[in-house]
Amino acid sequence: MPYFDAASAAPLHPVARQALQAALDEGWADPARLYREGRRARLLLDAARETAAEAVGCRPDELVFTPSGTRAVHSGIAGALAGRRRIGSRLVVSAVEHSSVLHAGEAHEAAGGSMAQVPVDRYGAVDPEVFAGALTPDTALACLQSANHEVGTEQPVAEVAGACREAGVPLLVDAAQSLGWGRVPEGWSLLTGSAHKWGGPAGVGLLAVRKGVRFAAQGPADERESGRAPGFENIPAIVAAAASLRAVRDEAAAEAVRLRALVDRIRTRVPELVPDVEVVGDPLRRLPHLVTFSCLYVDGETVLAELDRSGFSVSSGSSCTSSTLTPSHVLRAMGVLSEGNVRVSLPAGTSEQDVDRFLEVLPGVVAAVREHLGVPSAEVRPAADSLVVDALGRRCPIPVIELAKVIGDVPVGATVTVLADDEAARLDIPAWCEMRGQQYVGESPSPKGGTAYVVRRVS
Amino acid sequence: MPYFDAASAAPLHPVARQALQAALDEGWADPARLYREGRRARLLLDAARETAAEAVGCRPDELVFTPSGTRAVHSGIAGALAGRRRIGSRLVVSAVEHSSVLHAGEAHEAAGGSMAQVPVDRYGAVDPEVFAGALTPDTALACLQSANHEVGTEQPVAEVAGACREAGVPLLVDAAQSLGWGRVPEGWSLLTGSAHKWGGPAGVGLLAVRKGVRFAAQGPADERESGRAPGFENIPAIVAAAASLRAVRDEAAAEAVRLRALVDRIRTRVPELVPDVEVVGDPLRRLPHLVTFSCLYVDGETVLAELDRSGFSVSSGSSCTSSTLTPSHVLRAMGVLSEGNVRVSLPAGTSEQDVDRFLEVLPGVVAAVREHLGVPSAEVRPAADSLVVDALGRRCPIPVIELAKVIGDVPVGATVTVLADDEAARLDIPAWCEMRGQQYVGESPSPKGGTAYVVRRVS
Incomplete structure (x- = not known):
């Protein structure tokens, strides 16, 4: 396991x-x-x-x-x-x-x-x-x-x-x-x-x-550990x-080379195997054993639970996990996608086989979550005028999914306005625009409560 | 051991x-x-x-x-x-x-x-x-x-x-x-x-x-342990x-009865076996496994080292141990003797034989330390007038030993003034007076530095 x-x-x-x-x-x-x-x-x-x-x-x-x-x-x-x-x-x-x-x-x-x-x-x-x-x-x-x-x-x-x-x-x-x-x-x-x-x-x-x-x-005096740790x-x-x-440390040099190669395999293969994924973090100046990616239209909690069911223990910086209500401050500071976030950090001794099995299992897990959430296919639909999507009260990743559902319905040059009050939308809608080559126009308070995020279709 | x-x-x-x-x-x-x-x-x-x-x-x-x-x-x-x-x-x-x-x-x-x-x-x-x-x-x-x-x-x-x-x-x-x-x-x-x-x-x-x-x-926030233990x-x-x-806890009731009896044995036997000892603490309302006594004219460090050499690990609230420079605040607050202080706290399972062996070893250890320090015998010497003993710069238990050496040299009604700058003297000289039935008159700053402790011979 x-x-x-x-x-x-x-x-x-x-x-x-x-x-x-x-x-x-x-x-x-x-x-x-x-x-x-x-x-x-x-x-x-x-x-x-x-x-x-x-x-x-x-x-x-x-x-x-x-x-x-x-x-x-x-x-x-x-x-x-x-x-x-x-x-x-x-x-x-x-x-x-x-x-x-x-x-x-x-x-x-x-x-x-x-x-x-x-x-x-x-x-x-x-x-x-x-x-x-x-x-x-x-x-x-x-x-x-x-x-x-x-x-x-x-x-x-x-x-x-x-x-x-x-x-x-x-x-x-x-x-x-x-x-x-x-x-x-x-x-x-x-x-x-x-x-x-x-x-x-x-x-x-x-x-x-x-x-x-x-x-x-600081704190009460204590004679132990030079007075620095009572x-x-x-x-x-x-x-x-x-x-x-x-x-x-004695094992670190050899193990780092081995794990670095396994992480590189994950960094390369995940975007090939799973559509709409962003691998985050520096590809070179990085820890040997750690890689993080985010999957559009997926909530972190479900993907973690599904991976756990498949035998893989990973963590997530998504907002939609039961232990956190806001997206990871790290992903937010980087300005990258937080939804469907998965962090893989390999312990020393991780086998190649386990990594390969993870790469086999992941695409099906993500696809199943997306299907369950009703993520739109890429097919072209007849264009309408600018649209407003009301995702108020809906948790991440629903606002982005709703945006993706309708972006094909507006003509190039027109906008989709997403009303959302989940804090993750502030990070994930601009990140989605960057990933999909659409233009993020900006946000303003919504008269119905929450925030109105405006996206212009440019492709 | x-x-x-x-x-x-x-x-x-x-x-x-x-x-x-x-x-x-x-x-x-x-x-x-x-x-x-x-x-x-x-x-x-x-x-x-x-x-x-x-x-x-x-x-x-x-x-x-x-x-x-x-x-x-x-x-x-x-x-x-x-x-x-x-x-x-x-x-x-x-x-x-x-x-x-x-x-x-x-x-x-x-x-x-x-x-x-x-x-x-x-x-x-x-x-x-x-x-x-x-x-x-x-x-x-x-x-x-x-x-x-x-x-x-x-x-x-x-x-x-x-x-x-x-x-x-x-x-x-x-x-x-x-x-x-x-x-x-x-x-x-x-x-x-x-x-x-x-x-x-x-x-x-x-x-x-x-x-x-x-x-x-207090302190930085942390989500673990209800926010109370980061x-x-x-x-x-x-x-x-x-x-x-x-x-x-399952073993406590039976073990408490057994250890209480062993501690009672120590409380009874130590004053019988070792002269000039004060057993401190409540004899009845007490922990079952712990007893503390103080030996006049003995320094805690040496008695601990000698007991260790004999195979017994005990601790001391005396000032004269390498980890402390002042007598235990507990003994000070109780107003009891701190010199030659020995705390015995028996772990569960301590055998009767070990306690008996401790009682065999202790008198010789204390006697050897006293002999080494030149403690006076009880013999009567010709009386002199009131005396001043200069123990400035001398560490516990020397001030009390010097006092004991000369108390027999002054007539009943006369005083011995001990000049001392070791903090333990403030506790131990009155405690010695109480133990020996002499009158502690009081202390005042000494013109030569330190403190002058005045003791009146009354018996």
């Missing part, structure tokens, strides 16, 4: 399991105690810190273990902002950061600070010059992910780090998605990671803070996290 | 190990995902929540899992204080709470709030009437541990809960030390716990918040925590 959602959580690496079990016997005691069980626990913790620091590329005393990647991000951002409170209270982030970064920024805003989001291009990458332009003198901290968690695009970390150094602004790099594949380019001031993304256990994040970076840990250390999990990070 | 520090961390219960290993296979995926691995993880998480809620005595939707007991306390206090911000900003705690509570209170003070510490008696318990008196109309939250972590004394939780209810103040009960032994008495509004204290794995805390209690989670859930550890809580 192929699991293709490594970017959410990778299955436990065998080395992690082995290390965890061994450390349950040796690492359960309090490492702050001086008796033998405490000393053994301390030795394990120190060794794990050495291993993790070597993988990250920092000194052991620069790295602490947190209970999760999210907590590493929250603590890292709060501590760095507080450490530079006198310089200013501006936080600069890319618009496609992980929600943990954006939520930390929102908490900062709620406390009186400001957050600036640097836009991204259609591939999801920031422009280093645009990023540099956002680094005002009152900027306390900048954050940039090493690679995007939804579309796999690598960010120009080295260039942005250079700009930050020049501006005297510390840079926090969220390396959650890439740490298993290799080190982050030099130049970061703070770095965060998450063990369960690389095949380590849940319950372990990393926060590295370079010596010399001003940092004031609470009793989870040593068995930390040991497993460090051991598996080393193990996946 | 007997490990007698269960109050720091209990060895992993066999049920915890078994559950953890099983859940590594089934519970590694993201429980927010809808595919089969996600659904399996969600089922495990839901089942663990049911089990833990049943053990705690609350509804499953009142309970979230946090990364540690410390984080449960931090989040619980911050959320409850924020939820009642309009009522006031006063936090009332007992003076002997765990440091996580006091540190959360200090963070609250740093943010402009206030914290009142309710004193305790010589056994370490609060007086419910005194606690009730501290509940002013602007009190946002009260905190009381179920039982003390250093001396084992149970607090009058039911009575204090009644007073809180009457005053309309929510009560947070830190049940970290007692949850493995049974439910907390009714009446709490928030409850916290820590799995590694009952034989569960590290990395899991509990935070229960009764429906109807005003609660506003970060990817550590489901294998959570499953192990819940399973082991149920298991230790």
Whole structure:
């Protein structure tokens, strides 16, 4: 049963399991105690810190273990902002950061600070010059992910780090998605990671803070982990996290080549096999194991459920999934289609056969969903004048389907106005126009409520 | 090799190990995902929540899992204080709470709030009437541990809960030390716990918040655990925590009787076997497995090291251990001797033989430390006039040893003045006077620096 959602959580690496079990016997005691069980626990913790620091590329005393990647991000951002409170209270982030970064920024805003989001291009990458332009003198901290968690695009970390150094602004790099594949380019001031993304256990994040970076840990004091991560250390999990990070790194070079080829196959074949698909994210500067595409006239929830029934576990950034009500902020920032969005992220060891079977199954799944939703065929119908389609109260992907149904009914030069109140339409109607070579005219509030989106037929 | 520090961390219960290993296979995926691995993880998480809620005595939707007991306390206090911000900003705690509570209170003070510490008696318990008196109309939250972590004394939780209810103040009960032994008495509004204290794995805390209690989670938003505990859930550890809580509870009644008898043996025998010892904490209203005593003229670090050499792992609230520079705030609040402090907390399954061997070993260990430090014998020396002893710059237990050396040299009615700058002397010199039937006169700043402690010989 192929699991293709490594970017959410990778299955436990065998080395992690082995290390965890061994450390349950040796690492359960309090490492702050001086008796033998405490000393053994301390030795394990120190060794794990050495291993993790070597993988990250920092000194052991620069790295602490947190209970999760999210907590590493929250603590890292709060501590760095507080450490530079006198310089200013501006936080600069890319618009496609992980929600943990954006939520930390929102908490900062709620406390009186400001957050600036640097836009991204259609591939999801920031422009280093645009990023540099956002680094005002009152900027306390900048954050940039090493690679995007939804579309796999690598960010120009080295260039942005250079700009930050020049501006005297510390840079926090969220390396959650890439740490298993290799080190982050030099130049970061703070770095965060998450063990369960690389095949380590849940319950372990990393926060590295370079010596010399001003940092004031927030929240109640605690003596553990240099005062940067309160609470009793989870040593068995930390040991497993460090051991598996080393193990996946040893396998990373070869596995990256193999998975990159499998992802390239998906990137090439999906648009050939499935009509009206947009593969998103940078085709070259990307994570080796991750690809995302969006299918017109399909809702994410149904396609996920159908793929699950066929044995494939994937995720989606569509708005129409039960866990979210708005389209992914990443797809929105990229300005690409969000409907029928499918993210495939291959865990290490994924077989060619599983990928090929996915490519066999996908076209039928998408076609069935479209048929069920009554998606129009491409046949030409007699032209009418400009039309208004009322899709108020209908959820994604219905507004786009209704648009597609009638675009052939109006003459070239005439318009279709779609009335819709689902937030996804704002993203998906312009994306549909771009994909179908029609002209997106614009939007205005609809007198009947919701928004009126105007599309001109040009082909 | 007997490990007698269960109050720091209990060895992993066999049920915890078994559950953890099983859940590594089934519970590694993201429980927010809808595919089969996600659904399996969600089922495990839901089942663990049911089990833990049943053990705690609350509804499953009142309970979230946090990364540690410390984080449960931090989040619980911050959320409850924020939820009642309009009522006031006063936090009332007992003076002997765990440091996580006091540190959360200090963070609250740093943010402009206030914290009142309710004193305790010589056994370490609060007086419910005194606690009730501290509940002013602007009190946002009260905190009381179920039982003390250093001396084992149970607090009058039911009575204090009644007073809180009457005053309309929510009560947070830190049940970290007692949850493995049974439910907390009714009446709490928030409850916290820590799995590694009952034989569960590290990395899991509990935070229960009764429906109807005003609660506003602090820090960056996150959708997991009802928005009260950010970060990817550590489901294998959570499953192990819940399973082991149920298991230790099933064994608790019988094991409590057995360990209570062993602790009573220690409480009775230690003062018989070791001269100049004070057994602290309530002899009856106490945790079944924990006893603490302090040995005059002994430093905690050395006695711990010697016991470790003899195979016994215990901890100490003395100031003279490498991890602390001041005596335990608990012993200080109780006004009891802190020097030569030894805490024995027996894990479930501790054998009678191990306890007896400890009682065999202890007298020799204490005697050797005393001999090494040059503690005076009890023989009578010719009386002199009042004396001044300069122990400036000398660490605990030297000031008390110097006092004991010369008390016999002054006539009854005359005084010994001890000059000392070790913070522990403030606690230990009065405690020594009480133990030896001498009169503690008081302290004043010493013209040579430090403090002058005046003791009158009365016997």
